[in-house]
Amino acid sequence: MDGTGRLLTRRYRAALACNACRKTKSKCDGERPACGRCARQSVECLYTQNVRDKRIERQEERRAHFALKNRVNELEARLAATSSPRQTIDEPEDRPSPAQVSNAGVSDTGSRGTNAESAVDILATGAFDHRPAAEIGYFGPTSNHALFRSLTAAMVNSGHRLTLLRQQESDRQHVPVPEPPRPRRTLLPGRTSALDRPTNEDPFPGPLTAIQWVTAFFDTVGAVLPYVNESALLREVDTAGSRLENSRTTPRSVEALLNIVFAHALIATSEADSAEPFYHRAIALVLLDEQTVCNSTLETVQALLLLGSFQQNTQRAMASLTTHALAVKTSYQLGLHSPSCYEGLGTLEKELRAKLWFAVVNQDRILSTALGRPCLIPPHYVRNDILDSLVPLQSSRTVAMPSSMESLLYFRHLTSLHEIMGITVESIYGSNIGSPSDLLPGDLTAKTIELLFRLQKWRDSISPFCILGPKSDLSTWPASRFQSERYMLLLSIYYHKTMMLASAPVLMAVLERATDYAAADDAATAGILQDASVPVLKSDLHAIREYQRIASSILRHRPAFFKSNAVWWVCNFICLTMCLHLFAIWLISILSERIPSAIGVTSSTVETLLLEALDTLKSVGGSSMMSLKAHRCLHRYIRLARVIASDSSRRQSCTTGSVGSDIFHDLQQNSLLPSGVFLWDGFPDASMTSVGDLFGQHAENDFLAATSLGVEPGASSFDATGLVFDGTI
Secondary structure: OOHHHOOOOOOOOHHHOOHHHHHHOOOOOOOOOOOHHHHHHOOOOOOOOOOOOHHHHHHHHHHHHHHHHHHHHHHHHHHHHHHOHHHOOOOOOOOOOOOHHHOHHHHOOOOOHHHHOOHHHHHHHHHHOOOOOOOOOOOOOOOHHHHHHHHHHHHHHHHHHHOHHHHHOOOOOOOOOOOOOOOOOOOOOOOOOOOOOOOOOOOOOOHHHHHHHHHHHHHOHHHHOOOOOHHHHHHHHHHHHHHHHOOOOOOHHHHHHHHHHHHHHHHHOOOHHHHHHHHHHHHHHHOOOHHHHHOOOHHHHHHHHHHHHHHHOOOOOOOHHHHHHHHHHHHHHHOOOOHHHHOOOOHHHHHHHHHHHHHHHHHHHHHHHHHOOOOOOOHHHOOHHHHOOOOOOOOOOOOOOOHHHHHHHHHHHHHHHHHHHHHHHHHHOHHHOOOHHHOOHHHHHHHHHHHHHHHHHHHOOOOOOOOOOOOOOHHHOOHHHHHHOHHHHHHHHHHHHHHHHHHHHHHHHHHHHHHOHHHOOOHHHHHHHHHHHHHHHHHHHHHHHHHHHHHHHHHHHOOOHHHHOOOHHHHHHHHHHHHHHHHHHHHHHHHOOHHHHHHOOOHHHHHHHHHHHHHHHHHHHOOOHHHHHHHHHHHHHHHHHHHHHHOHHHOOOOOHHHHHHHHHHHHHHOOOOOOOOOOOOOOOOOOOOOHHHHOOOOOHHHHOOOOOOOOOOOOOHHHHHOOOOOOOO
16 A cells, blocks of 8 residues: 555644644644743744644645546556557458447447456467467367367368378478577557556545445446345445544455445446546455455455456456455355354355355356366365355246345356356366367267256256247347346356357367368268267257357347446357357368258358357457457458368369369468468478467568568558458458
């Protein structure tokens, strides 16, 4: 904390001194009509009643100065980020997306655009760069990074099969290509870590303003994050105001909770810029203050949970890992995980502690699946008897049902769904330590089908809610209904997310069989895998279509839904997952005839769905750098796949070597790949699993040339060092 926030030392006699003694800071005996000092010096002795300490005025001046200084720094950083050429990102195509009319409402979902992204989140986008500036870290099999690596490998393997004979013709010596120097890791201008930013010293808002913000929070985000009690928080607002009047301090954990609640409320009401000072103050109070970390309370866990949610929905998802780790530590410290710690507590206390514990568990599952990290809370640490501390589920939904009861029902159903999500990560993803490829095809399909049955059972048990189906015509819903039916919409979104998570390993296994020349000889195993994968792929495609329908309807009718329900980051993640799954299905439909007919699709149908999904990703992602890079990269992959698809009619009539040469010649003629990339033996290598491997043979300047990849001389530095894009798509 800054020195301006410290308590003023008490000076009881200051108000009793005369003006002359006050001015010289001399000891005054307070005698009337003249004090002893003034009588000795024969000066006029005047007394002025001053009920306000001037030090308070100086303190407020310093606070105003700090607030102004922070605001200037913030505006300078935003200006630098806006004017920097690295931030100039041209859109890959001019055609409007289906939801472009409402895109403006989602583009700033991430608080303040790309300037809000932390350095570690920007680093993670390197997965879509030709050569990442630095090591992006570990992203396990449940992450979109892993899906992208698998798709890249499939693209490379599809070319590998076509050039197999050319690779085996001779063992000519090749001139080694020198590895280009790795660029130094530099942070983009205007980017600073959230922990390095100074905290804003704005005073506590007025009582009426604070009450309005708290009410706005519980009308929006607080309704879907039901581990903060509205009446208790309003009491804290009133108590905090009285403490300020009496020059007493508010407990740091409570102050942090209030600040992050204010930040959420401002984000939900489209006042993102005003939310940042409260967010940074909450960071300083709950992450950087040793006293708060050591003296943890339930308010500390509440603040950490809300802080993590705020970070995720303002493009700081990677930074939220630190916040989440501290929330797990604090939960263990308070014994929220142990049933014995609930004994002897009142009903409300048990309910609050159970909500907090399962909110931490749910957050753990979300971060684990999205970022591909092992769970910090293993499944066997979670005791379901703690869940019984919450009120029993009701079987019917009534108009008179209190909103708090409806919110609690939603939370319980969501918790049981996240339990299935945790089982999925453990059973088929090896807890994000192993890999689905470690399982035999029969075991993988059996486990996946078992998980799909479990999900269907969960779907049938979520009364009084239901999962939206194809019969629900969302196009006829008024905007207000999207908010009134938010629990049903959110459960549907998370349900389809879990369906895609469970189906992904089988989908990637089928794609690998379709593109791997080494596995093509094992026809028996391939046939069994194809037959067993049909129901899984059907379920995956159904989940994709339903999520696409929900997301596009929200974008069209109520784009503010994402931020007012703290679900933007999850939906943006699902959009990218949906695009990657559709691209995989499209590749399968190009390379195989049996599976597409079995699941009832054609390559043209899947391509149309893929383009619609990319439009949705672009609209939901807004200014997210990860979404922008992925959007561009997938468009380039689509062009590459179209060339492969157009050559399918020639595969049967030509030799493998000549076909491969023709394809790669077409790729170069269409400026899809730099000249010479495919022109030596041994390429493509099946070990290549990233965009960096695919384009790693060229120096950085190769991508700056106007003749490389069809980029005109006016390409920005982002295009040159990130994903180079040809505007003719």
